[in-house]
Amino acid sequence: MSLLMELLVAQDIGYHIDGRWLLREVSLSLSAGEVVALVGPNGAGKSTLLSLLAGDLTPCNGIIQLCGKPLHQMSALAQAQRRAVLRQQVALTLPFTVLEVALMGRAPYLHRRAECEEDRIIAQEALARTETALFADRPLPTLSGGEQARVHMARVLAQTTPILLLDEPTAALDLRHQHRVLRLTRQLADQGGAALIVLHDVNLAALYADRVGVMHQGCLRAIGKPWDVLRADLLSDVYGVSIIVQPHPQVAAPLVLSLPEGTERSGYTYVVEVR
Incomplete structure (x- = not known):
């Protein structure tokens, strides 16, 4: 147990x-x-x-x-x-800055008080952890898809759950x-x-x-x-x-390999049929 x-x-x-x-x-x-x-x-x-x-x-x-x-x-x-949730798709097209998006993670605590400097520090630290702090003043829609995903991860981290x-x-x-x-x-x-x-x-x-x-x-x-x-x-x-x-060659974890269609298994040799 x-x-x-x-x-x-x-x-x-x-x-x-x-x-x-x-x-x-x-x-x-x-x-x-x-x-x-x-x-x-x-x-x-x-x-x-x-x-x-x-x-x-x-x-x-x-x-x-x-x-x-x-x-x-x-x-x-x-x-x-x-609990903080990062959903598969996050639709946010309004021109909020990256820092403003990260600060959204502090929303569950704002019912007790107005936004304070501690919230900004937590949000900025979350941006730093996801390597998006340099984008803090940029509107979110101007970032690449991967950069936006990291900002939303920072928002989740800023929720401190x-x-x-x-x-x-x-x-x-x-x-x-x-x-x-x-x-x-x-x-x-x-x-x-x-x-x-x-x-x-x-x-x-x-x-x-x-x-x-x-x-x-x-x-x-x-x-x-x-x-x-x-x-x-x-x-x-x-x-x-x-x-x-099979065992991962570097770490103690399984390594999963998928095989293409038409692959035949023979011992430890894998042969792909070419047609």
Whole structure:
């Protein structure tokens, strides 16, 4: 039994719309000190699950608890003070400056007081951590897609909550900043917080997550330590492509490799048929 405090718990939750189940009987927990990654093909239910955990959607059945309290009994403000959410798509076209966007992360605390210098310091530190401080005075729409994604990550960090819920935070980022964003989530967990991250890159999940959940057709097929879950048979079935898993040459993590169609496996030799 884990001695870690469970910050977020979902028990047998499901969600359907227009007579179609998008999620069925999913149970998972997120404990202090850990990073959990959700992987799986398009349409597997990853973003739906994150939206339920974030309180954006209401489950049709099951229970979600946030920091020990039923989520449906908590106000939006109380939720925002405990978890920060980075959604897959953030539509913000008005010419707010980068610093103003980062300061939006302080909104859950402004009901108690007017914006103060401490808020600006926290927002500026969050921009520095995502390497966007140099853009502080620029309007957000003038930045590239990847730079905007990092600014929104700074907004989430500025919220200073113990829990991060991140939906594909690396999708628009280059290789260096993919690792930087995931290191930031790892640091939060190491300091006693926790993060649940939806990722398409299975290898990034293997490198940074304490546990990985594999989703398929609205179900959580498996969840556990990377070496226990990222198995070639399971991943090949879920993704519908031939996959091999081998030890990473540099770190103690599995390395997942997908094979092109027409690839034949023979021992440790892989031959691609050219037609």
